[in-house]
Amino acid sequence: xxxxxxxxxxxxxxxxxxxxxxxxxxxxxxxxATAIRTVVILVFAWGIVLFQGTYKELFSLNKxxxxxxxxxxxxxxxxxxxxxRALQLGEASKVVPIDKLSLVLTIIMAFVFLKEKASxxxxxxxVLMTLGxxxxxxxK
Numbered sequence: 001x002x003x004x005x006x007x008x009x010x011x012x013x014x015x016x017x018x019x020x021x022x023x024x025x026x027x028x029x030x031x032x033a034t035a036i037r038t039v040v041i042l043v044f045a046w047g048i049v050l051f052q053g054t055y056k057e058l059f060s061l062n063k064x065x066x067x068x069x070x071x072x073x074x075x076x077x078x079x080x081x082x083x084x085r086a087l088q089l090g091e092a093s094k095v096v097p098i099d100k101l102s103l104v105l106t107i108i109m110a111f112v113f114l115k116e117k118a119s120x121x122x123x124x125x126x127v128l129m130t131l132g133x134x135x136x137x138x139x140k
Contacts, residue, residue, distance in 0.1 A: 015096075021084060022092040030084040037080070097136040104129050 025033045049055050079102075086095045104126045110116040 018087065018092050018096050022087050025084060025088045030088045031081060033088075034077075034080045034084045037084075038077070094137045094139075097133045101130065101133050104133075 021033070021037070083095075083099055086099070107122060107126050111118050
């Protein structure tokens with residue numbers, strides 16, 4: 001599987017996540033809902049790691065890798081907590097586009113921190129994504 005197919009599957013499952021979560025958080029505290037979702041993901045992810053036998057790589061991780069994966073985990077947790085709360089308070093069709101501004105923010109951070117190249121196409125696409133998000137989220 002190449003990166004494009006994996007990214008497409010990611011988008012499909014992220015869309016399903018939003019709809020399923022919106023239905024699931026109707027009568028529950030958003031933080032409890034996030035905790036339940038996290039346990040499911042934890043069991044699922046570790047099940048895959050154990051099945052594949054890749055848990056053995058744990059012992060060869062360097063300090064930098066561990067630090068950045070922990071920081072990434074914290075950022076993910078915070079993202080999920082705010083995302084579930086936003087979904088609980090707002091319409092999925094408006095919350096999700098704002099959440100997906102993470103695409104634009106990722107592009108900016110990739111330029112700044114990872115020194116990725118800023119082509120005109122990427123900048124134009126990011127501007128269009130931002131405009132699209134504003135149009136959708138401000139619609140009555």
